[in-house]
Amino acid sequence: MATQETQVAEVDAFTAEWQQWHSQQEARLADRHGFLAITNLHWLTETPQRFTDAPGTWSTGVDGVVVTLDEGEELVIDGTPVRGRYEFGPIAERDGVNAVWDDAVIEVARRGGNDIVRPRHPNNQLRTDFRGTPAFAPDPKWVVTGRYVRFEQPRPTTVGASVEGLEHVYDAPGQVEFEIDGQPLRLTAFPGKNPGDLSVLFTDTTSGVTTYAANRVVQVPTPAADGAVVLDFNRAVNLPCAYTDRATCPLPPAENRLPIAVEAGEKIPYERQG
Structure with a gap:
């Protein structure tokens, strides 16, 4: 039978392991480009739209998401700089692409049958105040x-x-x-x-x-x-x-x-x- 000291030691070890796990969980949540960094949720349509927190003009259709970047605007996708018109193509449900814009990440994804753009800015107040x-x-x-x-x-x-x-x-x-x-x-x-x-x-x-x-x-x-x-x-x-x-x-x-x-x-x- 375990002694009281052994039981206390086991509970202390259990608590310490949980605290380490929870710290890691919160670090993931507060990542520079995690969910707390999201500044908006933009629902794309066939009508081109510009957003204040992302570069370019965005739309979607049967061939997937398209962005048209103005002169001087640039995204980096999979390490490659992109300018002008860029076609993301159809995006699978619950999938997405992260495009880098300066210190932000522009998430392009599909949720519930809808194409979305979710900019993630590290200086978003929800993240900095977390x-x-x-x-x-x-x-x-x-x-x-x-x-x-x-x-x-x-x-x-x-x-x-x-x-x-x-x-x-x-x-x-x-x-x-x-x-x-x-x-x-x-x-x-x-x-x-x-x-x-x-x-x-x-x-x-x-x-x-x-x-x-x-x-x-x-x-x-x-x-x-x-x-x-x-x-x-x-x-x-x-x-x-x-x-x-x-x-x-x-x-x-x-x-x-x-x-x-x-x-x-x-x-x-x-x-x-x-």
Whole structure:
């Protein structure tokens, strides 16, 4: 049986590991060209438009996004300077291209069937004023072992978005089943950032109270051969829409609202309080 000193040491190590992870999470969020640097969300149409925070005149059509740069304007795409007219071509859903303009990055992307331009400027006030994200104290009780149940075929799943009227479609490969305090629970999972990993969007009874109302997400490592998975709700994080209205984040599937209070992970950002 573990001694009290051993238990304290294990909790201290668990807390230190979480703090290191959370610091890295916040550093990614506050990157010079991260989501906090976005100055606007421009929806492209066939009608050419100029924007105050990006060079050129922008439009889109059946052949994809086109920018026409005026004399003296330049973008750098994949390391190559571009002047005059440039055709990005069709961009796949949830894909994008980053074009460099001086110290800014002009993101050209496709979200919910729409082509968008999102300039990212390091001096954006949301980024320069960023002071971190409040979170619950890490607690080993919120590291939950579960079982991954794979669907026979991935299920196309349509979810809403943080932008009204926008929808996202994901191929859900399966569900994660687990228990908390003896209560059986289940969450639909989407593909994760790395092959085999899972991404789980959810809300719970803290949503809109102490945690962000629309969504949080937990990344789940690749399930074991027998389907065993670990969900660490201490690492439940906000999506970019928790900080900025210029994100197009997906909402959780309807079945992913947990009927319990998950008092773990990130809370409502300071930027959304009050």
